[in-house]
Amino acid sequence: MAELAPYALPSTSMSDIDIEAQVHGKVTRYCLTSTALIVTIGNKKPQTVPLRNVIAASYHPDVRLLKVAYVLRKKKKGPLELVYLDGQVEESRAEAAGKLTKTVLDWAYKDIKLNRRLKVLINPHGGVGKAVAVFNKLVEPVLRTAGCSLDVVYTKKTGDAYEIAKSLPLGEFDALLSVSGDGLIHEVLNGFANHAYPRKAFQTPVAPIPTGSGNGLSLNLLGIEDGFDVVAASLNAIKGSPMPVDVFSFTQNGKQTVSFMSQALGLMADLDLGTEDLRWMGDSRFMYGLFRGLIKFKSCHIQLSYKVVEQDKRKMFDNLKSRRSQTSSELIPSEIQDADSSLPKSKVGLDETEGWTIFSEPLLYLYAGKGPYVARDFMAFPVSLPDDGLIDIVAQSTTNFSRTDVLASFGGAPKGDLYWNDSLHYLKAEAYRIKPLSKKGYLSIDGESYPFEEFQVEVLPRLATLLSSYGYYNAPFDDVKASKQ
Numbered sequence: 001m002a003e004l005a006p007y008a009l010p011s012t013s014m015s016d017i018d019i020e021a022q023v024h025g026k027v028t029r030y031c032l033t034s035t036a037l038i039v040t041i042g043n044k045k046p047q048t049v050p051l052r053n054v055i056a057a058s059y060h061p062d063v064r065l066l067k068v069a070y071v072l073r074k075k076k077k078g079p080l081e082l083v084y085l086d087g088q089v090e091e092s093r094a095e096a097a098g099k100l101t102k103t104v105l106d107w108a109y110k111d112i113k114l115n116r117r118l119k120v121l122i123n124p125h126g127g128v129g130k131a132v133a134v135f136n137k138l139v140e141p142v143l144r145t146a147g148c149s150l151d152v153v154y155t156k157k158t159g160d161a162y163e164i165a166k167s168l169p170l171g172e173f174d175a176l177l178s179v180s181g182d183g184l185i186h187e188v189l190n191g192f193a194n195h196a197y198p199r200k201a202f203q204t205p206v207a208p209i210p211t212g213s214g215n216g217l218s219l220n221l222l223g224i225e226d227g228f229d230v231v232a233a234s235l236n237a238i239k240g241s242p243m244p245v246d247v248f249s250f251t252q253n254g255k256q257t258v259s260f261m262s263q264a265l266g267l268m269a270d271l272d273l274g275t276e277d278l279r280w281m282g283d284s285r286f287m288y289g290l291f292r293g294l295i296k297f298k299s300c301h302i303q304l305s306y307k308v309v310e311q312d313k314r315k316m317f318d319n320l321k322s323r324r325s326q327t328s329s330e331l332i333p334s335e336i337q338d339a340d341s342s343l344p345k346s347k348v349g350l351d352e353t354e355g356w357t358i359f360s361e362p363l364l365y366l367y368a369g370k371g372p373y374v375a376r377d378f379m380a381f382p383v384s385l386p387d388d389g390l391i392d393i394v395a396q397s398t399t400n401f402s403r404t405d406v407l408a409s410f411g412g413a414p415k416g417d418l419y420w421n422d423s424l425h426y427l428k429a430e431a432y433r434i435k436p437l438s439k440k441g442y443l444s445i446d447g448e449s450y451p452f453e454e455f456q457v458e459v460l461p462r463l464a465t466l467l468s469s470y471g472y473y474n475a476p477f478d479d480v481k482a483s484k485q
């Protein structure tokens with residue numbers, strides 16, 4: 001997990017909040033520092049629990065019971081696990097125990113609302129079909145221990161999540177959790193777009209709990225180490241801060257849909273939609289699809305045109321670095337007023353041509369979207385920013401480019417190395433258009449299949465809200481590659 005900024009804590013006398021309790025007959029020592037609770041059980045090695053990982057702390061004077069709960073990685077590369085410690089405190093330390101739990105709770109939830117009210121949608125059939133068991137065993141205990149109230153709905157079919165989001169009572173929930181892959185989130189955001197108060201609906205922070213096959217959104221928010229860790233995702237649901245993000249307006253045959261992650265054609269759509277029958281492989285199916293597609297090495301017959309804003313790779317890389325140095329307080333979403341509650345109007349006409357560029361090289365694939373990771377093995381948009389008002393477009397030309405080159409450069413795909421490849425056109429645009437030049441092909445929108453027909457995509461700046469523990473996408477992009485430029 002990347003380093004989170006330590007909380008700025010009030011000064012206090014540390015000796016007052018360093019106490020002992022009997023936990024299952026073992027003397028357990030709790031010592032609060034400015035960034036962590038250090039717990040030493042018996043003669044064991046002390047556990048350093050970052051305050052962000054503490055989810056509950058209480059003292060019950062009638063039975064002199066000190067209760068602390070946190071999530072911790074017990075093994076270096078293992079998942080986060082929920083730990084409860086209920087300890088008996090000596091009478092002489094009762095006051096100190098009360099003070100310890102109050103201080104721990106104040107600091108562990110600094111600027112974060114306690115007891116969040118969560119709407120939870122669970123797709124029992126997402127990914128490898130284990131969402132219900134995972135929720136019951138790993139997610140619900142963490143959320144309940146943190147005192148969250150849960151309104152849980154199991155989706156029964158495609159469209160349920162859309163309907164729920166469309167009529168979500170606003171103001172009743174602090175966040176919406178999607179125990180699913182990215183497909184259900186696509187439905188939720190489209191439900192918000194069709195809500196009676198769309199802008200306000202979009203202010204409901206969404207937090208993914210990754211139980212799908214790709215889980216790109218979770219990877220982008222939590223990073224490669226924690227992106228598939230449902231306990232890390234639960235911690236983000238409890239403690240993450242609202243982060244405004246751009247989404248896209250996708251218009252096809254006069255119908256507007258919201259896309260939040262990616263649009264893919266050519267090889268990149270084949271490896272997603274062409275591998276639906278291989279869901280049992282988990283996210284390895286994407287790599288399998290990639291190799292299968294590279295063996296075929298089919299050109300993608302489309303006309304791409306765009307309204308470009310930036311295509312200097314070095315500049316886009318520098319912008320990424322400077323965005324990461326901003327503090328999260330500079331990124332607080334602005335309140336939407338009632339009067340401004342309709343969806344933003346399209347600024348780009350469908351027949352507008354001024355300021356548009358037509359890309360003329362033959363393409364292996366076109367990939368456009370937001371959020372660096374599209375899968376665990378593939379950082380497709382390494383310089384993507386959550387709220388720059390632009391869409392990142394990757395156009396992989398087949399000119400001067402061989403199958404061997406592609407395979408070689410895909411070795412570094414998890415770290416975004418392809419970005420620096422000269423035959424890969426990477427640009428940021430306000431909008432783009434696709435005209436298919438052949439009859440057959442796949443079009444993937446956020447991993448879902450759409451007709452292989454003409455469409456236009458435009459950015460809807462900072463419309464949606466996600467919960468984030470970082471305030472940016474947690475996808476470190478290699479500086480070493482940049483310095484080679």
Ligand SMILES: Nc1ncnc2c1ncn2[C@@H]1O[C@H](COP(=O)(O)OP(=O)(O)OP(=O)(O)O)[C@@H](O)[C@H]1O
Nearest residue numbers: 126127155156158180181182183184212213214215
């Ligand atoms: N009970 C259900 N039975 C079948 N399909 C469902 C059900 N509930 C929702 N769906 C549909 O399943 C689709 C995929 O769901 P989800 O996003 O959870 O997983 P996934 O597609 O495996 O993961 P990823 O999108 O990460 O590849 C959603 O688009 C949704 O419409």
